Amino acid sequence: MNRDLLRLIYSRWWQSVALAAALTAVTGCIVLPVPVNYHTHGSRKNLRSEDAQWLVRGQTTRKQVVLRLGEPDEIEDDGSSVVYRWEKIYLQVWIVFWSAGGRDDFGRDYALELAFDLHGTLTKHALLKSGFKIKPPSSLVVTNK
Amino acid sequence: MSTASAKGEDQAAVETWSEALHHELRGLTPRQLARLPPDQTRLPAPSRRAGHAMGLERPKLFCRCLTPTLALTALLLLLLAQGCATTDQPLPDPHLLNFLREGQTKREDIALKFGPPSRTLEQERVLFYRLGQNRKGYFVREARYENWADVRHSLVLVLDEHGVLQKHSLVSVR
Numbered sequence: 001m002n003r004d005l006l007r008l009i010y011s012r013w014w015q016s017v018a019l020a021a022a023l024t025a026v027t028g029c030i031v032l033p034v035p036v037n038y039h040t041h042g043s044r045k046n047l048r049s050e051d052a053q054w055l056v057r058g059q060t061t062r063k064q065v066v067l068r069l070g071e072p073d074e075i076e077d078d079g080s081s082v083v084y085r086w087e088k089i090y091l092q093v094w095i096v097f098w099s100a101g102g103r104d105d106f107g108r109d110y111a112l113e114l115a116f117d118l119h120g121t122l123t124k125h126a127l128l129k130s131g132f133k134i135k136p137p138s139s140l141v142v143t144n145k
Numbered sequence: 146m147s148t149a150s151a152k153g154e155d156q157a158a159v160e161t162w163s164e165a166l167h168h169e170l171r172g173l174t175p176r177q178l179a180r181l182p183p184d185q186t187r188l189p190a191p192s193r194r195a196g197h198a199m200g201l202e203r204p205k206l207f208c209r210c211l212t213p214t215l216a217l218t219a220l221l222l223l224l225l226a227q228g229c230a231t232t233d234q235p236l237p238d239p240h241l242l243n244f245l246r247e248g249q250t251k252r253e254d255i256a257l258k259f260g261p262p263s264r265t266l267e268q269e270r271v272l273f274y275r276l277g278q279n280r281k282g283y284f285v286r287e288a289r290y291e292n293w294a295d296v297r298h299s300l301v302l303v304l305d306e307h308g309v310l311q312k313h314s315l316v317s318v319r
Binding site for chain 2: 041042043044045046062063066067068069070071072075079082120
């Protein structure tokens with residue numbers, strides 16, 4: 001082996017070890033994380049985390065809510081509470097092997113829960129979000145019930 | 146036994162036909178052959194059954210492009226394709242929402258135009274419809290879809306105590 005190269009490796013031994021370790025770790029497999037920001041295929045897109053700010057307890061009515069946000073995803077039988085749900089993807093992890101590959105999507109579920117009194121006035125609301133979790137890629141989402 | 150003898154007769158007929166044709170045309174120069182009208186270069190052909198026995202002709206049950214295997218495959222694909230056929234694609238209408246008039250439109254008119262709503266609230270005083278939209282206009286999506294794929298708008302209709310449209314809103318959800 002070239003003496004200069006050996007000398008270089010000995011002089012920077014810790015960098016060489018790190019490089020060797022990294023090369024060993026990725027042998028035959030490439031993992032590529034890609035930051036993204038989009039809604040899942042079947043999710044509604046008209047809601048954001050900031051959309052809870054215009055809601056005022058004791059003032060906002062159920063009719064105002066639905067006229068602004070549209071049909072809720074869940075409705076209690078007596079209409080005392082409604083829930084709007086949406087899902088977002090924040091990270092795609094592409095894994096490429098020699099002859100195959102795949103992708104995992106990581107995202108969050110959001111839920112805006114609203115409760116109303118007998119007169120249809122907002123009594124409380126909460127914006128809930130789940131932790132990061134793996135979601136099926138859009139092409140695998142089943143749209144029928 | 147009778148089949149074997151028939152086959153032999155067919156083969157003999159073909160051989161006779163072939164020899165006669167060869168004999169007739171033998172001795173003619175290529176120029177003379179070219180001058181002959183097409184019907185003189187052919188003798189009456191042997192029976193179709195005989196030709197088929199010699200591999201000269203396909204049976205007429207199927208045309209040349211449609212072999213039995215191909216026909217069966219096509220039939221099988223047609224039967225399987227029944228599961229892929231969709232007939233529930235509604236016709237888009239650019240003026241679908243034009244009939245909605247606050248203070249005028251009645252519940253019955255809405256039901257006749259849109260059908261059953263996807264959800265209701267407040268004893269059916271608030272009606273929700275899911276609408277799709279393309280370049281040709283709006284169309285009502287059936288409520289059997291759980292998520293919002295293929296839905297563009299949520300139409301919210303608020304009726305008064307007499308069942309007359311009080312307010313409405315077209316919310317873009319996608």
